[in-house]
Amino acid sequence: MTITQQELESRLWDAANALRGPVDPADFKTYVFPMLFWKWISDTWVYEHDMALEEYGDDLDDEIEADYHRFEMLEGTLWSETTTKVKNLGAEIASTFQRIEKANPRSLAGVFGDVAWGNKERIPESALLDLIKAFNKIKLDPTTVSHDLLGAGYEYLLKNFADESGKKAGEFFTPREVVNLLVGILEPQPAESVYDPACGSGGMLVATINQLRDANLDHRTLRLYGQEINLTTSSIARMNLFLHEIEDFEIKRGDTLRAPAFKDARGALRTFDSVIANPPFSLANWGADRWATDPRARYGVPPAKNGDFAFIQHMIASMTPDSGRVGVVMPHGTLVRMGTESSIRQKLIEADLLEAVIGLPPNLFYSTDIPTCILIFRANKSAFRAGKVLFIDGSARFEKAVNRNSMTAADVDALVDTYRSGTKSADVDRINVRLVPIDEIASRDFDLRLGHYITVAAEESADLGSTLTAYADSRIRRIAAEADMFRRLQAAGIDLSAIEVSDD
Template structure:
């Protein structure tokens, strides 16, 4: 008997709610996703066993049956064999996960994360029993739940966990409308490779696969790659991809800026057709001390306290020659901040790598209420966009929701159309578009603040845009004045180090 989407979501959320009280909602994902994944592979293994038995009957042997199974489940690791134990249940589950990972080293090593299942202070046994009882009420084998249904259920949980987690959600979840917009802009095609250097729960990679499949194209030839610094989140990403029936993927755990995991035979960062990410905004302590000699710093070393341009340069370095393109979510500060970032920004524009700046509505994200933007880079820009940058203002394309603003499907279509064509849709006044020449950007000292080039539609963003332009202008004047002053002091023989200015 199959189950409906609504029934599945209801039961999955009931399982999560079983933890409410003793467990912080921000930690629900740590326990619920491993249990969901275990229940799925266990129920599926039983279904595969029964299918093999139906096909071969008494002639079935271990060698024949192995061909029916996607994963190996050692004796005593099935859901029904473990969850009925009455003593030290949490510790038994932890041992079971280790046995399953060990039996499937190629695909499942480390996939269950590092939760302390035997720690009854963190996870009281009564909560664990309630969690098991909730999962007992739903079968997760192919006869009951399709991959599409299960994948949608997983996304439902991710969204709900993000809503429950508040600002912490930004570490693992990007609003799906932003993901859809990014994927729509990059247009992944069958046979291509797609890479997310800060992949979180894997949502952008899943959306890439889904878009190709929904377009009626062969999604099975796509290859997806990701790196994630957080162990639990990296595990969630791998489970997410498996549950969406995606097999050709590679998710590695680690710090992308300090230790990029994907390299070629010569030790350089590996390149991909599409590079897509929503990195942590303005990350401090990102590893600037290692970058002066790093080839990825081809336009300069970003400030030690702000890693935005480190992620940007890493992604561009990971962009395949000719076919490569990058779509990255960034705070507006990268458009106008001075110092080392201004020099990097100028370098990228002079190299004609930046294709577009797409302004997003305010209050879309869990981690911040400030508006963000999407920067699009291409190794080879089309002829009409060479030596120019396309600006798209999408700041007014939203509807207000409970705690955050939300973009509708129409909003996303309007912005994708504006990016693709360089023109607003017919009768659309809320998506201003303008192709700006290199010379005009140069005349503005390579400042990319959207409101310098087109009228910003949303009132909230307009106020911010005006403030940012005023700030950038005032800051530039101050820097110019300081330069004149320090030159005069140096000419007078005064030691500038007392002002914190290094001697040159």
Template sequence: MTITKQELESRLWDAANALRGPVDPADFKTYVFPMLFWKWISDTWAHEHNAALDEYGDDLDDEIEADFHRFEMPEGTLWSVVTGKVKNLGAEIARTFQRIEKANPRSLAGVFGDASWGNKERIPEPALLGLIKAFNQIRLDPSTVSHDLLGAGYEYLLKNFADESGKKAGEFFTPREVVNLLVGILQPEPGESVYDPTCGSGGMLVATINQLREAGMDHRTLRVYGQEINLTTASIARMNLFLHEIEDFDIKRGDTLRAPAFKDSTGTVRQFDAVIANPPFSLSNWGAERWSSDPRAICGVPPAKNGDLAFVQHMVSSMNPGTGRVGVVMPHGVLFRGGAEAKIRQGLVDKDLLEAVIGLPPNLFYSTAIPACLLIFRDQKPADRKDHILFIDGSARFDKGKNQNVMSEGDVEVLVEAYRTGEDPDGEGGAHVRLVPFDEIEENGFDLNIGRYIKVAAVETADLGTALVAYADARQHRIDAENAMFERLAAAGVDLSMFEASDE
């Protein structure tokens, strides 16, 4: 008996709601996803066991049965066995997860994360029992829920958890219209490698697989890689890929800028066909002290209080010669900020690596209301785009949402087409799309602010975001200057009580 998408989503959300009250909504994902994954591998194991029995009957032995199973489930670790226990259930679940991970070291080590299942302050037993009761209403084996449906259910939970988490959601979830736009631009092909250095919950990697699958191409030959600093989020990404029936992947946990996990035999960063990411905006403590001798600093060392262009240079360093391309979400500040960032920007332009700058609508992201942009890099740009940069203004392509704006599938398709053709989708003679020669960019001091090159009807929207970024940047510079002045005055013995140093 199969289940519909609506039924699955409803039951999954019932499971999450079982935690409401004692558990902060921002922590729902920490508990719901491991339980969902465990229920899935348990139900699937039982389904596979029955299939083996049907085929071999009394001749079935452990060696034959092993061929039927994707994951090994040690005796006593199935959902139906463990959840029936009545004493210290949380601690029993924690032990079960450890046993399953140990039995599958190559595929499942660390996959369940580090939630404190035995801590009744974090997850009281009534909430845990409610979560189990809700999951008992769903059978998750292949005869009931297909991989496509299960993947869609996982995505539904991710989106809802992001909505519940507010600004915290930016750490693990990128709006899917932005993901689909990036994937549509980079167009991963069968057999290629795709890498996300800040992979969050794995949404961009899953989207690349889905694009090939929906186009009727062989998605199984695509190799996907990701690194994520947060342990819980890295675990969610791995579960996400498993549930989407993706096996050739490697998700590593760690700090990409301080300790990139993917390196070749010479110790340099490994290179990939497509590199795609939405890094944390304007990260202040990113490890600048190590970058003066880092080979990834191909155009210079970014400011210690702003790691945006460190991520960009890491990604550019990670793209394959010839086939490599990069798509990265960035705040507008990277387009015009001065100092070290201006020099890095000039270096990227001089190397003829930057192919396109695409402005996005405001208020798309959970972590910030300001508009962002996409930077597209390519190791080998098309002949007609050499010594040029394509500017696309997509700031007006959105629908107003309750808490956030959204882009429709049509909006995404229009911007992908504008990137591919270099032509204005509205036929307004370059009002929204323009291929700009390097000479003009150099005349503007390598300022890449979209408003310098495109005059559009939505200029007020774009300028609002730019102004907010510029204000925040100028405010920080003022604070730094004041602090430096007060330090010098104090060193000179001046009484600072006459000053009212303020951050306001």
């Protein structure tokens, strides 16, 4: 008997709540997702076994049965076999996960993460038993829960865990309205490749699949790739994609800026049709010391204390040279900061790679309340947009909430339609748009502040870190200019003793 989405979500949340008290809500995802994934592959294996037995009866052998299963489950690794153990249950679960991963080295190696299941200080056995009892109430085989339903349930948990985690949620979860906006703009097509270099829990990649499904296009030909530095989060991403019935994907764990994981046979970066990401904002200690000779730094080496333009340049280097496009979420500081970043910004604009700057509503994200935007880059712009940059202010399109604002589906659709048309529609309100020639941007020293080019509903402001960085850059330039001036005056024989010089 199938269950409804509401019933599934209720039962999944009951399972998570079984940990409440002894386990910090920010850690719920660490324990719940591996257990959910194990329960799903176990229940599915039993269902497939029963199907094979019904068809072949006594003639069923291991070779025939193997064709029925997506994953191999060794004897003793099924949910019903391990969860009934009465001694050292956490250690038994850890051992079971290791056996499952070893039995499926190509698909499941490392998928369960590195949780210390036997550490009773982190997860008491009583909490583990309560979690198991809650999952025992949920049957997860295909006759009860479809892939679409299960995928929606997984997304429901991710959203709830993000709400519980507060600012920590920014490490693994991007608000789905922002994800849908990015995917709607980039429009991945069947047979294309999509890459997220900071993939978190895999939401951007899942959304590309959902968009093609909703448009009745063949999503099975999409090829999905992602890299994530956090082991637990990369495991969550892999489970997410499996549960959404996605098979052609690669999620690799590692530091994208220091050690990009996707390279071709010659050791060069692999390229993809769509590159999409919400990377960590203004990342310090990102590995600038290695970028002096890095081919990704074609437009300049970003400052060591801020990796925003490192992610941008990595993504641009990762898009196909003919039809590639990039969509990235960034703080407004990337639009205005001076120094090295200003130089990089200028070169990207002069290369005619920047297609659009889209101002987002305030307070959308869990991890920050600073102003944010979406930057769109294209390897080849249309003839109409060549030599120009599209500025869109969407900062007024949101629903106000207590902890975090949100965008409705209508808000997202309005921004996507505005981006595609490049003009303001008469039936769309609270959005301003203008296609600006690069010459005009150059006249403003390549400052991309939206308010320079269009009317902005929400007040623009750079984050404090960006403001301090801009101040420091300006101060250094002023001191250098003064020093050069005094050298020239001294060389001209002018007496400088009466001139007071300040280094403040």
